Amino acid sequence: MSTFKPLVFSGVQPTGNLHLGNYLGAIRKFVALQETHDCIYCVVDLHSITAQLVHEDLAGQTRSITAAFLASGIDPKKHIVFNQSRVPQHAELAWIFNCVARIGWMNRMTQFKDKAGKDRENASLGLLAYPSLMAADILVYRATHVPVGDDQKQHLELTRDIAIKFNNDFSARIGDLGLGVEMQMGEEAVNGFFPLTEPLIEGPATRVMSLRDGSKKMSKSDPSDLSRINLTDDADTISKKIRKAKTDPEALPSEVEGLKGRPEAENLVGIYAALADCPREQVIRDFGGQQFSAFKPALADLAVDRLAPIAAEMRRISADRAYVDSVLRDGGERAGQQAEATMKGVREIIGLLAN
Template identity: 70%
Template sequence: MTSFSPRVFSGVQPTGNLHLGNYLGAIGRFAALQSTHDCIYCVVDLHAITQARSVWGGPEGLRESTRSVTAAYLAAGIDPVKNIIFNQSQVEAHSELAWVFNCIARMGWLNRMTQFKEKAGKDRENASTGLFAYPNLMAADILVYKATHVPVGEDQKQHLELARDIAGKFNNDFADEIAGQGFGEAYFPLPEPLIQGEAARVMSLKDGSKKMSKSDPSDLSRINLTDDADAIAQKIRRARTDPEPLPSEVKGLEGRAEADNLVGIYAALAGISREAVIAEFGGAQFSTFKPALADLAVQKLAPIAGEMRRLTADPGHIDQVLVDGADRARAIAEPVMDGVKDIIGFIRKR
């Protein structure tokens, strides 16, 4: 059995304002992993352009959003020296391996991807081929570093399962060549998901049945990572709830989407369980709970917003972080891609 050194890979798309869901579901958790894992964190700008230009904002919008995600990584406490932080398009091996995986993955696998159906909507014939093949690029992002673990939300689990299928098929299809080249029984690991703690899926503040989204037309539906203390508090005070007090047990949140969402947000921000939140606030009215949640959110998020504003005021510094990170990422990815070329039979420069 081939063994692989533990390594974490994850990325965030630069497509508009980052919000609380991005922080609780991804960026805020990345910092915690850096003390226990070898981590690579990417701004996935190649993924951004799979959608309409209006989504990613054109050249200036993409540059601004890429720097904003990088600033959020740094403001959340991710150390760019201890970890690797870079933008995907600077490391060509992502695109090279994605093409190989386009030839490994099967159409039937991609046709089952629910995110493509959601993002393409009713006009699937007008969606880009990049959006359809997005999961193959995601697999390449992970496997070009032979990452063993990926922190993902529930909505990305299907893509990670596809990455495992692609890795397994490559290992199986080229088993003789992999062994013959001295790589052992498998060239790629089968990456495992890391789904951590509470509020892996944060819902809209205006509709608990919908995921918090940067594309929602109402700014009151989300807390942006750049919101100041007053905006954070106001949005929580105006968040939709029902007239009933908080239940005395967690199971009492069933069927109460907005209440469950706010309890989950409090739990995630405080680093405690939903049960602990209910133990403290069970039976309380929202007129009591919302101010407590607002105070906690301001305490946790306002410093991040301030640091992001400070960092984005110096784009040259952010760009240098990305360049330095890309150099280090390339040093890992290029030998992996060279191995793929040798296994497949491509003639390459020596």
């Protein structure tokens, strides 16, 4: 009996500039995962229209995210980089998953509640069904692993629920057609068409907070540009934003536990630890007892050293639109071949006469 081949899938929405939180929480991990896994990285342009249908330059934003992937070190030859709408099997499988998933599951999604706000009746149907499309993104490649932040764990759990229900609902057909693959559910080995995708959560700064308010996540949508470090910021801008970052009047503590209740201090120490690729305890050993007037310049120097070369490379790649488009086109063709292989099995299992 065959088993699923390890495969990583992840996507980034083309909405606004990528920032330090996106880099530390996602893109840098994407780069590292290339060394140990086969990877598919997607600019999820269909997701970007679930909350906002009309965008000023969706195509330009898609190319910008692609340039950020490439500038950060993702290799489009060894792995796959493409935009979601280029592979129609994502939408096809999402519709099938809309019929697998239950309305109650969708209503429990905390991100839908947050994004829809108080006027849930006026939210788009796409926003409600967003997790079903996310499940299709992952499972159309039968991906075994997804790097996720804390805010995406619930969606991955839903992806697993959809896979389990599909496998159970069609267990007889999957077996009769010989399309089952062995997987583990607890201590039991079972057959199924879709894998139970596992999360990859690691690193010291999976959640980077605003430079202006340590209680809020760093966001592209924050009206203050000083709240975030964009991947396109030059060295002077990076330094300026860190110098102006909100802090409290106390010195850095001598123990990590002393950061509790000090969100801005905890955020800046976490950013330093992530950029230096060291534990927060090491940062406190090096800077404990010092004022922020001494810590901020060190953090600024480190951030410029790590991020300014990426910004420069991103600007260079973005200027070559033909190259970016060729990467997306090639990646889309390769992704489409894998997605169609999955959909051929799905159609056969369900009984859809599509060929």
